[in-house]
Amino acid sequence: MTAPARPFEHDGIAFGCDYNPEQWTTDVWDEDIRLMGEAGVDLVAVNIFGWSHIEPREGEYDFRALDDIIGRLHAAGIRVNLGTGTASPPAWLARRHPEILPMAEDGTRRFPGGRQAWCPSSPVFRAAALRLVEAVAGRYGDHPAVALWHVSNELGCHNALCHCDESAAAFRRWLEARYVTLDALNAAWGTAFWSQTYGEWDEILPPRATISTRNPGQMLDFHRFSSDELLAYYRAEADAIRPLSTVPITTNFMVTAHIENLDYWSWAGDMDIVANDHYLDHRLADPNAELAFAADLSRGLGGGAPWILMEHSTGAVNWQPLNKPKTPGEIIRNSLTHVARGADGVCFFQWRASVQGSEKFHSAMLPHAGTDSAVWREVVELGGIIGRIGELAGSRVEAQVALVFSWESWWATQTESRPSQSLGYLDQVHAAYGALHALGLTVDVVAPGADLSVYSLVVVPGLHLIRQSEATVLTDWIAAGGSAVVTFYSGIVDQDDRVWTGGYTGPLRDALGVRVEEFAPVAAGETLRLSDGATSTLWSERSHVTTAVAEASFVDGPSAGSPAITRNAWGRGTAWYVATLLEADALRALLGRVAAEAGVRPPAAVRGGDGALEIVRRRGADASYLFVVNHGDAAAVAEASGFELITGMPVAGDVDVPGGAVRIIREEAAA
Numbered sequence: 204m205t206a207p208a209r210p211f212e213h214d215g216i217a218f219g220c221d222y223n224p225e226q227w228t229t230d231v232w233d234e235d236i237r238l239m240g241e242a243g244v245d246l247v248a249v250n251i252f253g254w255s256h257i258e259p260r261e262g263e264y265d266f267r268a269l270d271d272i273i274g275r276l277h278a279a280g281i282r283v284n285l286g287t288g289t290a291s292p293p294a295w296l297a298r299r300h301p302e303i304l305p306m307a308e309d310g311t312r313r314f315p316g317g318r319q320a321w322c323p324s325s326p327v328f329r330a331a332a333l334r335l336v337e338a339v340a341g342r343y344g345d346h347p348a349v350a351l352w353h354v355s356n357e358l359g360c361h362n363a364l365c366h367c368d369e370s371a372a373a374f375r376r377w378l379e380a381r382y383v384t385l386d387a388l389n390a391a392w393g394t395a396f397w398s399q400t401y402g403e404w405d406e407i408l409p410p411r412a413t414i415s416t417r418n419p420g421q422m423l424d425f426h427r428f429s430s431d432e433l434l435a436y437y438r439a440e441a442d443a444i445r446p447l448s449t450v451p452i453t454t455n456f457m458v459t460a461h462i463e464n465l466d467y468w469s470w471a472g473d474m475d476i477v478a479n480d481h482y483l484d485h486r487l488a489d490p491n492a493e494l495a496f497a498a499d500l501s502r503g504l505g506g507g508a509p510w511i512l513m514e515h516s517t518g519a520v521n522w523q524p525l526n527k528p529k530t531p532g533e534i535i536r537n538s539l540t541h542v543a544r545g546a547d548g549v550c551f552f553q554w555r556a557s558v559q560g561s562e563k564f565h566s567a568m569l570p571h572a573g574t575d576s577a578v579w580r581e582v583v584e585l586g587g588i589i590g591r592i593g594e595l596a597g598s599r600v601e602a603q604v605a606l607v608f609s610w611e612s613w614w615a616t617q618t619e620s621r622p623s624q625s626l627g628y629l630d631q632v633h634a635a636y637g638a639l640h641a642l643g644l645t646v647d648v649v650a651p652g653a654d655l656s657v658y659s660l661v662v663v664p665g666l667h668l669i670r671q672s673e674a675t676v677l678t679d680w681i682a683a684g685g686s687a688v689v690t691f692y693s694g695i696v697d698q699d700d701r702v703w704t705g706g707y708t709g710p711l712r713d714a715l716g717v718r719v720e721e722f723a724p725v726a727a728g729e730t731l732r733l734s735d736g737a738t739s740t741l742w743s744e745r746s747h748v749t750t751a752v753a754e755a756s757f758v759d760g761p762s763a764g765s766p767a768i769t770r771n772a773w774g775r776g777t778a779w780y781v782a783t784l785l786e787a788d789a790l791r792a793l794l795g796r797v798a799a800e801a802g803v804r805p806p807a808a809v810r811g812g813d814g815a816l817e818i819v820r821r822r823g824a825d826a827s828y829l830f831v832v833n834h835g836d837a838a839a840v841a842e843a844s845g846f847e848l849i850t851g852m853p854v855a856g857d858v859d860v861p862g863g864a865v866r867i868i869r870e871e872a873a874a
């Protein structure tokens with residue numbers, strides 16, 4: 204990745220929040236700004252949902268309140284992360300132009316009354332939004348408080364896939380640009396199947412609800428189109444800002460568990476700094492591992508450059524089936540885990556808890572209970588820590604391991620007809636990442652086809668869709684001496700969702716030394732036994748080794764006798780293949796063994812901690828910083844020497860990390 208056109212510069216690690224002053228009277232603003240000072244907040248996002256306030260009627264702007272709040276923040280020394288205000292259209296726009304409203308796949312429109320009710324392809328919406336952006340950027344583009352532009356908000360959170368006629372026309376234009384001829388499109392989508400051949404471009408629709416399953420090639424391209432369409436929208440806002448302001452521009456990504464619609468690999472290069480929103484997902488087995496994964500992926504999107512955690516929570520969210528508060532110390536541990544993994548900014552949604560609206564039960568920095576609360580005290584404590592660790596801003600995370608992640612594989616895996624409805628792409632990613640996380644290994648998340656030369660170990664979970672060129676990068680890297688672990692359902696289809704024939708794993712087959720003939724998934728709850736004593740679930744396959752050695756085979760189940768774990772010498776390297784979902788302990792043991800053989804180690808030796816530690820090193824120009832986060836109750840000791848930034852104490856040899864604590868050691872030069 205090239206250096207951002209406009210670097211985001213900040214004194215230390217930014218500490219901030221979304222702030223929605225529209226919800227409060229000006230006497231509350233005074234208290235807010237005073238308390239922001241008490242907490243050490245220095246970057247505040249405003250005007251994210253500002254549209255109906257600053258343009259109450261079409262073409263009539265009223266910036267008095269926004270002028271006032273930006274002026275007050277500036278006077279208090281707080282920098283502004285300025286929303287363009289377009290995240291949610293005002294009621295007058297939807298009333299006058301109902302055609303901007305998004306359409307679900309069943310052809311029904313979604314009404315206003317929530318948020319983000321706009322079609323990404325609507326020219327009417329875009330024109331209205333860009334008029335607003337020009338007005339906002341014209342007014343505040345060179346305001347000294349403005350440090351960052353916050354385009355819209357979580358683009359595609361609700362409206363990524365629109366099926367209206369406007370979207371259909373835009374989809375056709377996108378397809379014509381991609382395929383040029385209908386013959387090429389028909390070939391790519393395999394429309395010979397079920398008499399789906401198109402004779403005119405106008406016959407093509409978005410994948411609206413059908414009476415049977417839909418064309419998977421069409422659905423894959425609709426995902427690509429929808430991601431590109433919102434990126435084009437982002438670019439239009441950024442293009443409107445650029446002539447009016449020299450301030451860096453970004454938008455907040457949603458690199459979290461369940462948001463799959465945007466291929467951020469194609470977006471990231473447009474951001475002056477990558478920004479991500481992350482919320483712990485308590486539906487997952489290991490929310491902390493998923494947090495670490497999301498942070499590593501956010502860093503990966505920027506090619507390793509520092510990024511900003513634009514939103515997370517001080518406690519419960521309001522959108523999971525059960526919304527849990529954080530445990531004591533968890534706000535600090537979560538925040539510093541993001542920093543350990545490359546964040547140079549820690550911001551929350553939101554500053555003051557709303558008392559009305561859909562998010563009134565969402566936590567905030569200043570909770571309903573006020574300042575006499577554990578949340579507020581921990582926020583203030585965190586602000587103090589952020590203030591003390593500013594020197595590490597700009598440093599970069601060191602990793603020996605890469606994990607290959609692909610939104611295209613996510614889309615292609617979760618097509619309507621698949622070998623098992625229980626097969627989920629993220630489940631495999633989380634299983635592999637979770638094992639590496641439990642081993643204390645630092646992981647860079649990379650795109651398929653990325654340069655792997657700096658890594659010692661590459662893990663490829665369920666990379667269902669793979670181009671020949673991407674496979675070649677991986678297999679050449681293995682041949683040159685690398686160690687790779689590939690897991691099942693990798694190498695199944697090409698970029699058009701066309702099956703690689705001759706035995707799965709297609710273009711990875713020779714390097715893996717295994718030929719898979721048939722998938723044999725197993726029912727939920729069914730456990731498979733392997734010859735090495737391990738167990739597994741979900742998946743087996745009927746295969747045989749060609750050049751690989753079977754390290755374990757299926758003892759029972761539909762693939763009894765077939766290899767389950769194989770190892771193949773490929774050139775000067777080693778290619779492992781795992782044909783089932785290993786139980787967590789077995790996967791950890793396997794990856795631990797491969798990592799040790801490849802010379803991969805955790806960043807520091809630790810004792811104790813009961814497996815609940817995260818250890819990451821960031822390296823700067825003048826010093827390196829070792830982070831040790833103790834998520835558990837058991838005390839731990841890390842081997843490090845230097846100066847501990849949180850306690851402000853020199854450390855030599857052993858650093859105590861009590862249960863629940865975080866330690867950040869500026870290491871002596873020898874590290």
Ligand code: GLA
Pocket residue numbers: 356357480482514520521552562565
């Ligand atoms: C997202 C949005 C915020 C808010 C939070 C709640 O991150 O950007 O406006 O809705 O979710 O968790």
